[in-house]
Amino acid sequence: MEIAYYPGCSLKQSSALYDIQSRRIFSELGVELKEIEDWNCCGATSAGKVDDFLAVAMPARNIGIAEAAGYREIVIPCSACYSRTLVAQQRLEGDARLKAEINGAFAKKMNGGLKISSILEVLLGRIAAGALEPKLKRKFRRLKPVCYYGCMQTRFPFTVPVPDDVENPQGMETVLGALGVKAIDWSHKTFCCGASAAVNDPETSLNLMGKIMKDALLRGANCFVATCPMCQLNLDAHQDAFCRRSGIEERLPVFFITEVVGAAMGISPEALQVDRHFIDGTTLLKELEGDER
């Protein structure tokens, strides 16, 4: 099975490990991720704040490329890219004039009907198809994760079909459940980490992340699991800073969902490049390696 793949700028740079893991995991699950040709930046949340037209036009070009190449589905692991592309598609569906104007300018035209999927949707589809079960080598009994979705997996600035519960999503919990891992319930799974505020308004962002960390610790978690590269980088790279600010001693590794799935399949943390985290996650995964199925 082949599906179109939009990595986005961050999976090609600071979160390149997420790109490597996604390709590896999906290949094991029988899905080849086909990176679409000559894709461009989706504009992220910045486009919505600076220019409404570009916020639609930039993702539209990528949709056209995927459709022209004959794909029916595209997977977008980055939450910001996923959200912006889904929203752009939805807005174009309801605005024939705008769609014609944009199509007129791009070589690869949109026809409609492309399914835009988050990484969780594709993972859940493979699990439902029974592709995961035969690949599992380990069962992590001592992993106590809290699933962190952030904002952009379930909350959108426009009305779009949301694939999970808005306030209490369960997609990641279901994936972990299929690995035999019970995720801890908590109240900050869709609380915002501040996203770009970590760069342009650190005071705000560090306060928000401190609240997330406090709740995770209160519930007895020993790691975070995330799907968004921005959330992962924020909670990981700024953890020392926001913990110091909030008087927290503990540190928790922030795993991508692909790292936990990969480790359960028996892929080593080194091959998954978990050693590129700011907060060490390799030790915890190594400790758990003894947990056999």
Add this chain to the structure above:
Amino acid sequence: MTGPLLEFRPEQAKPLLQEVMERSGQMLTACYQCRRCAAGCTVADETGFFTPNILIRTVILGDRETALSNPLVWKCVSCYTCGTRCPNDIQTARITETLKKMAKEAHIAPLQPKVAAFHDSFLESGLRWGRVNEMEFMGVYEMKNIIREARARNYEAIVDELKTQAKLGMAMFRLKRMHAGFMTTKGRKEIKALYRKTRKKPGVSPRVNP
């Protein structure tokens, strides 16, 4: 906790409300101040409780000055919690996004200049190369900050900012999370040409009707 003093400006109320409603696509008049948005606002602690419902009230009263320059417009993290909880489907994050653009057009200095510089630099970088090259983008963003702070002779702020970013940059470099190559998209010319065309239409700013 007391709310800010808002001014009622009857002569401004109608045009301001109309412009914000049209550009944001939000039915502000549907707000009945139930404050579910306020209870859910992620940054309420950071804005001195200038919550979404207060912003909506500000616009309705015609207090243009406060509407274009208040902590919520510049601290809003676009988490969309207020909008998903609003019983009347008002997405206030799209109102803050609209007010940011209106403030820029009116040449009002942003309350959080770094926030404005960040989003401008990000989009410029994405448009210039077709993809955002993190290092180039951060360089442009920091240059904007340095120029602004240097004009205000605020040299200490420049040093602090560079120290923080350099520390993060070194850690990222050590973890191989810094990308050395430079990415471009050939098709960026298509986007630029389209963008130029939409901007040249007489009397129409490049905006999309919601």
